[in-house]
Amino acid sequence: MTMLRSVRSGLRTQDVRHHIGMALLLLLLELFVLLVVHLLVVHLLLIVAMFGRELVESLRRDREIRRAV
Secondary structure, three states, rough: HHHHHHHHHOHHHHHHHHHHHHHHHHHHHHHHHHHHHHHHHHHHHEEEEEEEEEEEEEHHHHHHHHHHH
């Protein structure tokens, strides 16, 4: 019973609010980091796709020029 009382006295309203606030802050920070990483990955994939398309088109043009000669 003494342990339960000490736990109750340790969990004051202010402490609980602080822990909930910190948990929400960490959750928002994690969501922000996930969003930033997602945007980075998407942009990197777009860059690779555009570079790949340009590479394929230049190889096709080069092949057509060689056939014409």
